[in-house]
Amino acid sequence: MRIREYGTLKMQPSGAGGVHPYHEILYIESGDSELQWMDRCYRLPAPCLVLIPENTPHWLTPRTPELLGWYLETDMESAPFLEYDAVLSWNQRQSRNDAGRSWPQPLYACIAAVSSIVEAYERGELLAPSAHRLLEWDIQKLLFLVKLIVSAPADNVQPTPAIDKQLYTALRYMERSFKNNITIEELAGICHLTPSYVIRLFKQTFGATPIQYLQELRLKAAISYLGTTDMPIQDIAETTGFANLHYFSRMFKQKVGESPTAWRKRRREPSSGS
Numbered sequence: 001m002r003i004r005e006y007g008t009l010k011m012q013p014s015g016a017g018g019v020h021p022y023h024e025i026l027y028i029e030s031g032d033s034e035l036q037w038m039d040r041c042y043r044l045p046a047p048c049l050v051l052i053p054e055n056t057p058h059w060l061t062p063r064t065p066e067l068l069g070w071y072l073e074t075d076m077e078s079a080p081f082l083e084y085d086a087v088l089s090w091n092q093r094q095s096r097n098d099a100g101r102s103w104p105q106p107l108y109a110c111i112a113a114v115s116s117i118v119e120a121y122e123r124g125e126l127l128a129p130s131a132h133r134l135l136e137w138d139i140q141k142l143l144f145l146v147k148l149i150v151s152a153p154a155d156n157v158q159p160t161p162a163i164d165k166q167l168y169t170a171l172r173y174m175e176r177s178f179k180n181n182i183t184i185e186e187l188a189g190i191c192h193l194t195p196s197y198v199i200r201l202f203k204q205t206f207g208a209t210p211i212q213y214l215q216e217l218r219l220k221a222a223i224s225y226l227g228t229t230d231m232p233i234q235d236i237a238e239t240t241g242f243a244n245l246h247y248f249s250r251m252f253k254q255k256v257g258e259s260p261t262a263w264r265k266r267r268r269e270p271s272s273g274s
Contacts, residue, residue, distance in 0.1 A: 006072040017059035024052040031067035047100030130256035166191040
């Protein structure tokens with residue numbers, strides 16, 4: 001997956017759209033709109049999440065004075081988007097008045113995470129390379145959750161497959177205990193699967209190995225500490241689960257494009273317009 005462009009919605013009264021050689025995701029937090037997609041027209045009450053596959057004509061028209069939300073354009077590369085029938089089913093659901101209120105909590109969490117990253121990028125708190133990397137993880141999870149929702153029976157009584165439940169149990173454990181020294185063997189025990197199968201299944205599902213996902217969690221937490229506290233960088237490294245300061249600094253620069261010290265200093269410098 002390669003994130004191409006993203007930002008908060010800035011709509012003209014006449015709307016926006018066209019045909020693009022990349023996939024697009026639209027989240028509308030508040031305000032009503034109308035989507036013309038292919039030969040279909042949807043009235044979209046907020047909140048709603050719309051998926052637009054590559055090379056499909058579309059036009060979004062505001063029906064209220066202001067639309068709040070975000071858009072994201074992505075080239076999926078080797079990672080799959082959703083099948084056309086799944087996108088069609090999902091977009092049709094968004095025209096219901098209660099569509100957003102029926103989303104499961106993990107989907108709300110993914111949307112909130114994307115919203116916070118987009119806003120942090122536009123405020124200058126994140127450089128593009130780090131924002132792109134963070135968005136890749138959350139969009140991968142978001143699409144996976146949408147796929148689960150549209151593939152579930154209408155009455156929603158069929159239980160989630162056992163392996164999916166096991167993976168999400170491990171995922172939540174990692175998000176809760178990221179500060180600890182979590183091993184593949186420990187995650188395998190939680191999932192009741194072999195370590196090699198956990199790695200393969202995790203990568204197929206989330207596009208990353210468990211250790212890669214864990215490192216992203218730690219980096220997200222470190223960015224939060226760096227941007228909102230005066231904690232020494234050594235303490236931040238220890239608090240977020242990195243083995244030592246050198247390793248933390250190397251991983252941070254590799255993902256964000258600058259050292260933790262430089263990132264914090266740049267963020268705290270007054271803007272040129274102030």
